[in-house]
Structures are given as C-alpha cells and as structure tokens.
Amino acid sequence: MSILSEEQKTKFYQDGYLRFGKVLETQQVESLRDELDRITRDEREREDYSNLPPEFAFGHDRKGQGRESREVRAIHQFVNMWKVSPLYAEIIRQPLITGAIRELMDDSAIRIWHDQIISKPPGDNAHFQCHHDFYFWPLDRPTMITCWLALDDATPENGCMHVVPGSHRDPRFQPPDCDLSADIHLSPVPMGAGEPGSLYKEARTYGVENTSPVRLKAGECMFHHCLNYHLTPHNVTDLQRRAFVMIFMPDGTLYKHAQSPNHPCTNYLNLEDGAAMSGDSFPVVG
Numbered sequence: 001m002s003i004l005s006e007e008q009k010t011k012f013y014q015d016g017y018l019r020f021g022k023v024l025e026t027q028q029v030e031s032l033r034d035e036l037d038r039i040t041r042d043e044r045e046r047e048d049y050s051n052l053p054p055e056f057a058f059g060h061d062r063k064g065q066g067r068e069s070r071e072v073r074a075i076h077q078f079v080n081m082w083k084v085s086p087l088y089a090e091i092i093r094q095p096l097i098t099g100a101i102r103e104l105m106d107d108s109a110i111r112i113w114h115d116q117i118i119s120k121p122p123g124d125n126a127h128f129q130c131h132h133d134f135y136f137w138p139l140d141r142p143t144m145i146t147c148w149l150a151l152d153d154a155t156p157e158n159g160c161m162h163v164v165p166g167s168h169r170d171p172r173f174q175p176p177d178c179d180l181s182a183d184i185h186l187s188p189v190p191m192g193a194g195e196p197g198s199l200y201k202e203a204r205t206y207g208v209e210n211t212s213p214v215r216l217k218a219g220e221c222m223f224h225h226c227l228n229y230h231l232t233p234h235n236v237t238d239l240q241r242r243a244f245v246m247i248f249m250p251d252g253t254l255y256k257h258a259q260s261p262n263h264p265c266t267n268y269l270n271l272e273d274g275a276a277m278s279g280d281s282f283p284v285v286g
Contacts, residue, residue: 003099012104016168016228017214023096023149024219033151035087036117036242039078055079055114055264078117079264081244088115092246097147097221098286101248104145104223109251111282113137113144114265120159120232120241130164130206132173133247134226138260139277141179144226144249150216151242158241159232161222162211164203168227171196173203178227203229251284253277 004012012018024032043060059077081088091097092112101110134142154160167173171180176196211231214222224230226247235241255266257273269281 002103003096004103009104012223012225014169015163015165017163017165017222017224017230018104019214019216019222020100020220022217022220023094024091026219029151029219031087032091032244033242035085036078036151039081039085043078053080053083054268056084058264059116076119080114081117082112082115088244091149091244093285095286097149097246098248100223101145101147102286105143105248105250107250109284110248110286111251111253111277112285113139113247113249113253113277113282115244115246118243118245120235122158122235122238122240128232130204130211130229130231132167132227132229135175136260136263137226138256138258138263138266139249140254140256140274142225142227143253144247146224146226147221147246147248148214148216148224149221149244149246150218151244152218152240154214154216154241154243155237156208156213156215156233157235158237158239159235160216160241161214161224162208162231162233163214163224164206164211164229167203167229168225170199172199173229174227175200206231208233248285249277249282251278 008018008020049057056079058079078084082092083089092115098110102108133146134144137144148161150160152158156162164173169180170192171178172192172194174180174197178196206229208231211229216222253276255271255273255275255277257271261267265281
C-alpha cells in the first residue's frame, strides 16, 4: 500500500519539497526532546569522548577546545545521533518516513547518509543563508532526500524552513555541470530566461521574501530534495526551535572524494574514490 498519493509525488517532483505532516505522536516527541536534553548535558560535562563516533564532535562546543572563556552555547548541532542514541536510531527507520522516501526515490532500498540535530534557541542562531546541500557532500549524484522532522512547532517567527519552489530542477540555480537527468526524478524544466548557473550565486543572497515558509507542528515533517534551495531565518521568539534532520540516499550511491574531501562523516573512513556508500556507517534503513 502506498504512503504517498500521486498528487504528493507530483508536488515533490515539481517543487522539490513536500510538507508531509504528522509522523510522531506527542509522547514520542517529548521522549526525543528529553533524550536530546540528556545528551546535551552529557556533552557539556564529558571528559572522555573515545566511545563516540568522530563526527559527533562536529558543530558544538566541548571542554578542552580553548573556548572556555566564552559562554558555552548548549548546542549548535549534533551529527549522527543514530549512532549514540537507540531512541534516535529508531526514528531513522520510522516506517512512514522511510516508506515515503522510498516512494519518492522509486527505490527498493535506501540508506542513511547522516542525520543531525539542528537547534535554533530563543534569540540565537541567526539567519542561515540560502543554500542547497548536495555540493557539501562527497556523493556522486544529486539523488538525496532530506526529512526535516520538527521537535518543536516551527514557524516563520522562530526560524522554520523556507524553500525556493522548483529550484531543484531549474538549471539556472545549479552549476552548469550539474546532472539534471530525468532518471533522478528532477524533471528539469527551466523556470525562466537565463543560462545554466545564472542564478547560482545570486540565490545565496535570497531572503525570506524570495522563499516559501514551511510551517510544521512538533511531530510533523517535510521532505526536500538535495538541490532545493532553502534557508532558515532568525528565531525572534522566546520559544525553542529544534529539529531532527535525516538525509537518505539510494542504495548504490558512490563516494566522490573531490566534492567534499573533509566531510566529518567520511574523513576518517579512508574510503576509496568511487566506493559504494555501504556497511555499518551507512546502513540500509528502509
């Protein structure tokens, strides 16, 4: 039985994102927030990191990093929560999420590329500039799909996701050598006059006025394509805005070293260029 309607699939292929809706009950969300609080406390007090994956150090402050003189921010992000928390490991295999991703990819097996907690506390973590994700990753083709799962209600006021509809399939938003083949579900159609790559730099200056907000309740999620441009504005409220972000890739995705040679999830694995992204570091999850 399909999880997504044909209308939902068409919207994703055309717009590069889909507001999917509820995937977790309130109690599940509360448990995830409690677990995040526990892990955050542990990280701020931890002295020994030897039993944690190396990438888990990325994106937040730890003791002994020469930053004790400034006020320590509780969390910027945690990478690969699934490796340190059984509770979060369950979520990357949540059937509604993985089933929808498989249908969008039209693939029988998907792997987790990585996950991350992204936190935008009250009055902190200002505007995150407009960007797309693919060229930050050492992966061979732009076939990844991200699930952005809200752990708090996400609104324009507290920094919800804002997207540029259709930018994933518009050659003007991509570098000229970007693979826009139809077989990776991009259905490339130029959205206006201009040469490939003509908006590639300009898009990074976009603000909320150029984008569409994606409001979510805690426990709801959205999906977006790895070439879809997006940003998150300031959190100007007194409310938390935390999200669990999961990036999935089709089985058979290959490692492309030159594209992101120092990515924290691969720089310690000694992968050969062109190697399959597989094994325990990138397990099949659906």
